[in-house]
Every structure is written in C-alpha cells, then in structure tokens.
Amino acid sequence: MNAEVSQLGARSVTARAYGKINVFLSVGPQRADGYHDLVSVFQSLDLAETITLAPAAETAVTLTGPRADTTVPLDSRNLAVQAVAALSEATQTHIPVAITIDKQVPVAGGMGGGSADAAAALVAYAELIGCDDAELLTRIAGELGADVPFALTGGTAIGTGRGDELVPVTGSGAFHWVLATSVASLSTPEVYRTLDELRRETSTATDDTLRDPDDVVAALTSGDPHALAGVLHNDMTDAAIELLPGIADVMESGLQAGALAALVSGSGPTVGFLVADPTHALDLTVLLEATRGVRDVVRTTAPAGGAHLVTG
Ligand SMILES: C[C@](O)(CO)[C@H](O)COP(=O)(O)OP(=O)(O)OC[C@H]1O[C@@H](n2ccc(N)nc2=O)[C@H](O)[C@@H]1O
Numbered sequence: 175m176n177a178e179v180s181q182l183g184a185r186s187v188t189a190r191a192y193g194k195i196n197v198f199l200s201v202g203p204q205r206a207d208g209y210h211d212l213v214s215v216f217q218s219l220d221l222a223e224t225i226t227l228a229p230a231a232e233t234a235v236t237l238t239g240p241r242a243d244t245t246v247p248l249d250s251r252n253l254a255v256q257a258v259a260a261l262s263e264a265t266q267t268h269i270p271v272a273i274t275i276d277k278q279v280p281v282a283g284g285m286g287g288g289s290a291d292a293a294a295a296l297v298a299y300a301e302l303i304g305c306d307d308a309e310l311l312t313r314i315a316g317e318l319g320a321d322v323p324f325a326l327t328g329g330t331a332i333g334t335g336r337g338d339e340l341v342p343v344t345g346s347g348a349f350h351w352v353l354a355t356s357v358a359s360l361s362t363p364e365v366y367r368t369l370d371e372l373r374r375e376t377s378t379a380t381d382d383t384l385r386d387p388d389d390v391v392a393a394l395t396s397g398d399p400h401a402l403a404g405v406l407h408n409d410m411t412d413a414a415i416e417l418l419p420g421i422a423d424v425m426e427s428g429l430q431a432g433a434l435a436a437l438v439s440g441s442g443p444t445v446g447f448l449v450a451d452p453t454h455a456l457d458l459t460v461l462l463e464a465t466r467g468v469r470d471v472v473r474t475t476a477p478a479g480g481a482h483l484v485t486g
C-alpha cells in the first residue's frame with residue numbers, strides 16, 4: 175500500500191444513487207457539439223445502485239447484485255471509475271480504490287444506471303477524501319454525462335440544455351411503475367442518430383421544436399396517476415421502435431393488460447407502464463413476464479432521492 179492509502183487505514187465508504195425515468199422528453203435539433211437540446215422531466219426510481227469504495231493497492235471494479243451484467247466494462251470506461259478519476263484529478267488526491275457496484279438498475283435500458291454509479295462514486299470518494307465542495311461535484315457530474323447531474327440530485331426535476339441544467343419540481347405522492355426490460359439493449363447515441371434520420375426522412379416523425387412540460391408538471395403536482403397517464407411523452411419513442419420493433423408489441427401488451435399508459439424509458443428499450451396502485455402492478459407483472467421479448471419485470475415507485483452516503 176502507498177503512504178496515502180495507509181494514512182486512510184482500512185476505511186471504506188458506501189453511497190447510493192437511483193435510476194430514473196423521463197416522464198417527459200422533448201428533443202430539439204442536434205447542436206454543433208453533437209448533443210441535442212432537451213426539455214426533460216426526470217423522476218428518480220426506487221431502484222438503487224450501491225457503491226462501496228475501499229482504499230486498495232490499485233483501482234479495480236467488482237459488480238454484484240441482481241443486475242450484474244457482463245457487458246458493463248470494468249476498466250477505465252466504467253463511469254464509476256471515471257467519476258473517481260475526475261474527482262481525484264480535480265482535488266489532486268489520487269487514492270486508488272477497490273470499487274464494488276451493487277446493481278439494481280437494468281444495464282443499457284434507458285434508466286440511467288451508469289449515471290447513478292457515477293453520482294454515487296462521486297459522493298463516496300468525496301467523503302473518503304473529506305471534500306465538501308458541492309459545486310465541484312455538480313460540475314464534474316455534468317462533464318461525466320448528461321444524466322449524471324440528475325442522478326446526483328434525484329427527486330423530480332426539469333432538465334434543459336443537454337438535460338443537465340436542473341430545476342427541482344415539487345411533486346406529491348408516489349407513482350407506481352412496472353418496468354419491462356428487454357432481451358436486447360440500445361445505444362443512446364444510436365437512438366439520437368436514428369431520431370435525426372427519421373426527422374429528415376419522414377413527415378410523420380415528431381418535429382424538432384422543443385415542447386413545454388407544463389401539463390406534466392401539473393400532473394406530478396396533483397399526484398394523480400390518471401392525470402399523469404394522459405400527458406406522458408417521449409420524442410425518442412419512434413426512433414427506439416425503428417431500431418427494435420418489438421418495443422411496440424410490448425407496449426401494446428401492457429396496455430391491453432390494463433396499464434394506464436406505456437412509456438419508452440429515455441432512449442429505451444425498457445418500457446415503463448404507469449399503474450394505479452400496487453395491486454394493478456402485481457397483475458400486470460404476471461402478464462408481462464409471459465410476453466415475448468421481455469427479459470425481466472420490475473415493480474418500483476417514483477420519486478426516490480438523490481445520491482447519498484449509506485451509514486454502515
Ligand atoms: C436519453 C437520456 O437518458 C434522457 O435523459 C439522456 O439524454 C442520455 O444521457 P447520457 O446517457 O448521460 O448521455 P451522455 O453520456 O452525456 O451522451 C451520450 C451520447 O448521447 C447523445 N446525447 C446525449 C444527451 C443529449 N442531450 N443529446 C445527445 O445527443 C450524444 O450522442 C452523446 O454523445
């Protein structure tokens with residue numbers, strides 16, 4: 175062990191952050207930097223990523239938990255590794271850590287699991303080095319990815335710009351979701367590219383004028399799932415279905431089985447079904463588990479919190 179590691183002793187730190195669903199996602203034209211301007215209304219989901227950092231001879235990643243997936247990179251491409259590297263660079267601390275990621279959020283499903291890992295890793299490493307500079311964490315989060323700032327704050331928020339300029343929304347109550355993950359995965363940049371192509375090629379595709387989220391914010395404030403079901407919106411739906419047509423069948427199956435609404439989660443392919451209460455969630459789960467193309471059915475609620483330390 176190097177000197178800094180031994181100074182810290184064997185202390186390990188655990189932090190948690192949550193997946194998300196975009197209950198509203200309006201996508202503008204592509205910008206010069208390759209990103210798209212968005213109007214997004216995020217809610218965090220009660221599906222946690224739990225990250226433990228333990229000082230070690232060298233940085234390494236271990237995945238555990240129900241959604242540990244062999245496609246997640248364990249090297250410097252991992253967003254938790256990038257988060258630790260960025261904060262250690264900014265603070266000139268350089269403490270190698272063994273990173274354990276306990277995964278509940280389905281991988282590459284449009285639910286921001288990697289972003290939650292980055293946010294939790296930032297909070298954990300900040301604690302390890304005694305850094306309480308919240309502005310620094312927010313700045314680094316935005317550099318790591320467009321969804322990472324929301325994973326840091328959690329709750330309910332409107333995101334503009336790349337989706338990373340956040341204004342909190344005061345919601346009321348909890349919404350019940352049933353999530354149908356897919357046997358396939360989708361790449362976020364590819365879904366954005368496909369959306370641009372569809373807009374160029376077809377007159378039926380959504381246009382690229384940014385829409386107003388007022389109706390969704392009012393429904394979230396009311397706490398009424400029936401009101402929210404009527405105003406859920408995702409501009410990426412057609413592009414996700416273009417790449418993976420089976421998504422449309424899954425949406426149809428859930429609606430026929432009594433869901434209030436079906437929504438592609440972010441860039442997909444996970445489909446979220448809004449239901450009235452936990453009993454409806456259970457009924458829908460049984461039906462979706464038998465649906466072709468569905469890998470896993472997950473019941474959860476929104477909103478959950480932001481990234482935070484877990485006291486052991
Ligand atoms: C689809 C969403 O999950 C909705 O919240 C996000 O927009 C994606 O956020 P993310 O995965 O954190 O995205 P990043 O890792 O920052 O970017 C990945 C790629 O997605 C595309 N991208 C992302 C965000 C954005 N506002 N416009 C984009 O065009 C870009 O091609 C970018 O290179």
Ligand SMILES: Nc1ncnc2c1ncn2[C@@H]1O[C@H](COP(=O)(O)OP(=O)(O)OP(=O)(O)O)[C@@H](O)[C@H]1O
Binds near residue numbers: 281440
């Ligand atoms: N810690 C991580 N957990 C999951 N994926 C990671 C991680 N680090 C890097 N990745 C890479 O990022 C890709 C996207 O993973 P993630 O699970 O965050 O997808 P997503 O939920 O669709 O993302 P988003 O909704 O933010 O666009 C994965 O295919 C994986 O290769």
